[in-house]
Structures are given as C-alpha cells and as structure tokens.
Amino acid sequence: MAPELAAAAADLARAGVASPRVDAELLVAHVLGVPRGRLLLIDAIRPEELARFRELVERRAGRVPLQHLLGTAAFRHVEPAVGDGVFVPRPETELLAGWGIERTGPGALVVDLCSGSGAIAIAIADETGAERVIAVERSAAALAWLRRNTSAYPVVEVVAGDVTDPGLLSDLHGRVDVLLCNPPYVPDGTAVPPEVAGHDPAEAVFGGPDGLDVIRPVIALAGALLKPGGSVGIEHDDVHGEAVPELLRADGRFIEVTAHDDLTGRPRYATARRRWDSA
Template sequence: MLLADAVKRATAVLAAAGVPSPLVDAQLLAAHLLGVGRGELAALLFGTTVAPEGYDAFVARRAAREPLQHITGTAYFRHLELAVGEGVFVPRPETESVVQLAIDVLTQMCQERGPDGTLTAVDLGTGSGAMAASLAGEVPGCRVYAVELSDDAYPWAAKNLAGTGVTLVHGDLRDAFAELDGAADVVVSNPPYIPAGAIPRDPEVQLHDPHMALYGGGEDGMEMPSAAASAAARLLRPGGYFVMEHAEVQAGQMAELLRGSGDWEDVATHLDLTGRDRATSGRRR
C-alpha cells in the first residue's frame, strides 16, 4: 500500500479509537519506522513510497491507547530526545516551563557569581531525567544531582543522564544528598501529586503511566509534595530557589504549604504555556 493511503487509513483508525491527534500520530509512527522527520515525511506522501513494514502493528498499538512515546521509545523535551518506555513517566510539555524557571534563576545566579562560582542544582524525583538533563545541558558549569526511587524508572534515568555529568542516585528524595545540606542553589521537583481518589481521564495515563509517579499519597495527594518541599528546605542555602510542579487545582495548597512551613519567602505561583497554574516557587529563608 502506498504510504499516503496507509497514513490516511491509520488516521481514520486512530480517530475512531478516540486518539486526540490521529493525523499527527499516524504521521509520527510512519516517520519513526522510515527513519525520517515529519518534514521529510510530507515529501514522501506525494511520491510512490510504500508504507513501512510493521506500520499496521504500530497503529494497532496506538489505537489501543498505548502512548505514542512508548511505541517509538522516544520522548522529546526541550532540546532533548529521551528514551522512555514502560515503568517511567513520560515527560509532558508543561514541565518545560517549570524547568525554564530554574534555568532562568541559575543563569542569573551565574551572572552574579561570575565565572569562578560553581552552582549546584538538585532534581528530586527525576523520573526519566528530563529536568536534570535540561539543567545540565543548558546551564554551563552547573553541578546537577538527581534522585529516583522507582526500580522501574531508575534505569531510564540512568540511560538518559549517561554522559551529561549529572550525579544520579537510586534512593528516596526525603533523605538524598545529605552531603549537600544547606549548600544547593536550586532545587526542582515534579513529584507525584494526584489525590488518591482521582482517576486520570486519558487511557494512556490510566493504563501506562506508573502509579508511583502519579499519586502523591493521602486523600489530597500532598504527601510527596510536602516531602519534596521539606527536602528542598534541607538542601538549599539561604536565598536558594525551589520550584515544584503541581496540578492546576493545587496551586493554593502548594502556596500555603510553603508559606505555612516558615522556611520560605517570595512564594509565587507560575503559569504554564496554556495559562494554567502549573508550579509554585519560593526562596529559602
């Protein structure tokens, strides 16, 4: 079958299955199997190229609502191409704006400190390693540390952080990096935060995202965010910066969590690119 016809048919199959972006996904699956980008694929759609072997099987997996990133084995995050699959949370575009906040602060600190000042950043619950790798790649000279507890997610983080200079440990964010207590400049975290009774709507999330990366603990989902905030307070120097991702509806809770502890000042809520309350930050007193 010609590639154009196969993509058209795949789009219809994915649309019938309720996939949110059927045409894009049909094209990305074909591009992945052909080893080309979407731009190159567009040119092939007007020629006599035939559908790649295995395309129908990939489309069937996506129609069953397996995440596109699990099928291709790749997730794109900022300037990164990350390896992902079963057992690790697929990084979301909204997290890119969270890590940008940390990069902006580190860049300002670097300018203030001069070329001889070494900065230290910590990623609590790194998952795939997306935020840690972004910090290491986009802030020259910054020493980055990351911790991941999940036995399933840790190998993905190790793969993605290999060669980046990031110090990765397999452990609990609550007590990780005791040697850095009071010395870190920036701490970032995208902890599990979904309340216990909340059920994600998307089948991709329900069926494939690891529950350990989703549910924050307790009825309100705040156990892990509280633990991340406490760990950040332990790690940061006075004036150090902490930013944590959360659900839109948790913005008030997160701000109160930081203000109520007495450890933070300049607490602020930040919007993502869609205008939703996505992160809360504070400066260590």
C-alpha cells in the same frame, strides 16, 4: 502515502487519541527514519514499512503511549529514552525546567527530585553551565532509564533515594542553588487517560488522598537543602493552585512564593526562594 496517513489518523481518532493526525505523522516518520517535516517530500512507502506503520498505529489505537512506540520523549532540546517502568515526561514540565534553567548559573549545584527519566536533569545539563546536577529517584525500574539517559552527561549524578526521607542528601544542606521537582501529585482515585492508567507507574502519578503526600516532605527537604537565596520549583496538579503556594509560605523558610499556570491557563507549578536569614 497520503491515503495511508489519512486512514491511520481516522483509526486513531476513532480510538479517542487526542492528536490523531500528528501521532500518525510521527509514527510514519519514525518508521521511515526521517523528520516529520520531510514527509511532504515522500510519495510512497514500501510494503514492509507500511506493515510496520500499521502495526504501530494499531498499538497506538490501543492507547499505548506514543512515546513508548517512538522510544523517546521530546523534552525541550533533549529526547530521553522512555518505556515500561518510567513516567513519560509531559510538555507542561518543560515550563518548570525552563524556569530552573533561567536560574542556573555557571558552577551551580542543582537537585532534581523524583527525576524519573531524567528529563529535567539532562535539560539542565544540556542548557546550562551547572557544575553538578543530582538526579534523585527511588524506583528501581525508573532508575534504569535514568542512568541510561544521564550517561552522556558527566555533570549528572544519579542518587537512589526517597524524597520523603528527611535525611536525604544531608551532606548538601544549605549548599543547593536550584531545586526542582515533578513529583507524583494526582489525588488518589482521580480518573486518568488510558495511556497513564495502563502504562505510567502508579507511584509516579498518584500522590495520596489529596495529592500532596510527596509535595509536603519535598518542601521541607528544599528548605534544608537550598542555600540562602536559592530557588525551588515544584510541579503540581491543577487542583493545587492555592494549596502548594500556601504550603511554601507556611513553611516559613521561603520568600517570593509565586504560582504559575501552564500554557492552557491551568495552575501547574509553584516557585519560591530560600530566605536569606536562618529561619
């Protein structure tokens, strides 16, 4: 099977795929129904499997997202289903989810805004003793994926809503322990990879002229929803390393504002705690 893998990797490299060998291995493992780590134990591939593999490689070379071809996206210890109409969760968002997980104690109330596929929400449900996780999404297409992915997690409640609505979840004001959000934040007009431009919903990617059109109301909403001492984490574009922490400070209701980099050293998310007083 080595020649087939080498040929596939070469095709993907010529197409500009960032990780051609890894993608080829994941695709053939998917076709064979085995973990990628077991490929070394497989010497041959049946003709029908080879045909399917070549078909998937051709689609990947056409820059269809790998996750769409696999049907799922790996995210921490869960694999939410993804496809047309929903944003594919990225590895860097695992850092934000991990930060939130560390601050979610037993019985906690957690809110995941701009939930999309529900990756953050189900990771929280999977790894913590949260009593209630509310996943908010406005896109009808994304809601279908969100409901599918959260159906196995009874603590997760899906809410169809717009995070820019100041009245959203008004019955929870001052009650939320942890609020996380991976909003659309790419400034309008920014060049994005073909996988994003052709397949991720634009409303889940672009956040207005400066990329902050959704983040601003999310910060205001977090200030209303969080209980005193509650935690907020918001992912942002790498051009927002100073802007988002400053917005949190300027709100006046947050302390311990902290900027965080991703694994490549780029600014990626900002966190804070709700003040203990009534400001």
